[in-house]
Structure formats: C-alpha cells, structure tokens
Amino acid sequence: MSALQTAVLLLLLSCFSLIAPPCTGGGSVCSCNITNSRCDEFGVCSCDPGWDGELCDRCVPMPGCVHGSCLQPWQCTCETGWGGRFCDKDLTVCLQKQPCQNGATCVMEDSGDFTCLCLEGFHGPTCQKKTGPCYQRRSPCKNGGLCEDADGFASKLTCLCLAGFTGQRCETNVDDCQMTPCATGATCVDGINRFSCLCPAGFTGRFCTISLEDCSSRPCLNAGRCLDRARGFHCVCQPGFTGTTCEIPVNRSNASINASINASTNSSTNPGHRSPGWERPVYDDRPLKVTVSERSAASLSDLQLLVVLVLLGVTVCVVLLTAILIMWGRCRDCGHAPCWPSPSQQGERNSRQAPRDDPESQSSFLTAAEPQKKKLNVEVIQT
Structure with missing residues (x-):
C-alpha cells in the first residue's frame, strides 16, 4: 500500500x-x-x-x-x-376594550400600561368620577366620617359616620349610657363607642352585678366553693355533699356525724356564723361503727395474661433448646459409637471399672492373696 x-x-x-x-x-x-x-x-x-x-x-x-x-x-x-x-399587558386594550369613560382619551405607554386623559370636570384612573361636592372642597365630615357624593354625580354630599358618632356631619357622640347598662345604682360614664361603670362599695364587674359580700362569710360547708351571683351566691359542693350550703351528706347514715363535725368546725372558725337550725351536737356512749369497704383483687387483664403466656412459652423453649444442645454435645464426643449403650455393654463397662473404682473389692483381693504368699515363704524355708 x-x-x-x-x-x-x-x-x-x-x-x-x-x-x-x-x-x-x-x-x-x-x-x-x-x-x-x-x-x-x-x-x-x-x-x-x-x-x-x-x-x-x-x-x-x-x-x-x-x-x-x-x-x-x-x-x-x-x-x-x-x-x-x-x-x-394587552396592547390592544385601548382599541378593543376602551376602558376610559366620559369621553376620555386612552394612551398606551412603553411599559404596556394605559393612561386615560380625562376631560375637564372628571377624574379617576378611568375618568369615572366627576368633580362633585366632595372633590371641589375639603371634606366637611368630622370624627373620621367619609364624604360620599355618588362619585361626584350627586348634587349634595353625605357623611358616612364611624361607630359611636351621629349627625349630619358626624359631629355628635352617641350616648352609650342611654340604655342604663350599669346595675345596683352604679354610675355610667360615656365614652367613644363604649361606656364604663363606677361600682358602689361591695360590687364589682363590668356591669357592677357581682357582690363582694356574699362569699366573704364563707357560707359553703364541707370545702364547697362559693360563687358570687347578681342576687346571692351559689355553692359548688364537693362529691358526697349537696344542699344550698353543701350541708347535706349524700350518705344518710352518716348525716348526724357530719352535721356535728361541720357545726363544731363552723363554731371554732367563725363563732358569729350560725347556719339555720343549728344546734349543739349531743354525744352518747354508743360505740362508733366504721365500715371499711374491701376491694377485691383485680384480675389480670387480657394484655397481662397474654404477656405471661408469651414469657412462659419463651422459657420452655429456652429449656428445651438447652437440653438438646447438651445431648448433642455428648453425642459429638462419642463419635460413631452410640451415645446410649445397651444393657450388656453397660454391665461389661461396670465390671471393668469395678476393680479400679471400688476400694472394698481391692482390699478383699489383697486379703485373699496374703495366705498364698505366706505358704510360699514356708516352703522356701523348709527346702
């Protein structure tokens, strides 16, 4: 190549x-x-x-x-x-939609937006508002009122007042105490869309309806909780008691004992207070019986019983596995010979080991051989 x-x-x-x-x-x-x-x-x-x-x-x-x-x-x-x-930005908005109103001219800008050139007497983004009373002069509405003239097309303006004010120009503050919201002779103080109550002595709350003296004497017995009401009080009793002042135990058998204890406690803590129908308790020499309710031992739940059965099964499996491993180790030491010998082989093994292991058999063997040794010694001497 x-x-x-x-x-x-x-x-x-x-x-x-x-x-x-x-x-x-x-x-x-x-x-x-x-x-x-x-x-x-x-x-x-x-x-x-x-x-x-x-x-x-x-x-x-x-x-x-x-x-x-x-x-x-x-x-x-x-x-x-x-x-x-x-x-x-729609560049055809001026040609197709004509957003400008009241004879205004629509002009497109380089950014894609449009501008409306309003005629005299109109204003707004699309020249939709007329130069009415609210636009021609400063708003006459007071206290934050909003001037309205129907976008300038109304002949007269109106004021939309905020809450708490009224009047043609929102110049009047509404009297919030006109409905006398304060109770118990309290003094009402008017504010801007609100009021406050000056409560007399012994009353509190927004409307002066909570009395401070009803619960001051601690009328509720047996650790009951006192709640002030507009007229009086209400006791929230502990479990086992009922009544206006929690003076009635639910268990009628212990009514006299509890009433005596409550009366003695009241007299010691507040000597001047006596509940209606109060009398000094009379004690007698009869022994007081106290009943103790014994609660039976609760049985195991289904979950607890299941756990016990699972633990028992695991324990049995561990024991069986241990026994199998021990027997397998012994069989491995035996090699090919059977791990459990027959009765005849066991007897021969015992007979072989008896002379070595049994001290009594060894001693009897020595005792039987001793006369033969002496006989031989005598024959040697005679010869």
Missing part, C-alpha cells in the same frame, strides 16, 4: 468520525443536542440548565412569562398584541 493510499484512508476515517453521532451509550445511538446537553451511559439526554425536552432542544422561558417565547434560556419575547416584562 502506497503512502497516498494510506493518507486517503486516514482522511476517510477522520471524516467518518466527524459525521458520527456525538455520543453513544448502552449500544444505542444518542441524538442529544451536544451544545445543550450530554449523553449518559444509558443513552439518555441530561439537559443543561435552561434547556428542556427529550433531546434538550427547547429553551426554558423566563419564569412568569405569560404570552411570550424564547430563543435562548430565560428570555420572554412577547407575542403580537402583548407587551411588558412578562408579556402580560
């Missing part, structure tokens, strides 16, 4: 590499836009910021762009008839 042929071959290979797809992945051709994305190992296009689409060939417009498009990311090129930064 000549040098010219080699050069031509290299030139063809380089041209083929230029026209080949920009990237491949997973054995498939990736057709992503190489300037706006990259191709991963699976042949999927990963777009750069500002680009979107399956092939990353569609730009992302400016956020908030309504009637616009883009050639580059974050642009907002307005469509025909729309303007403004976000293409949300």
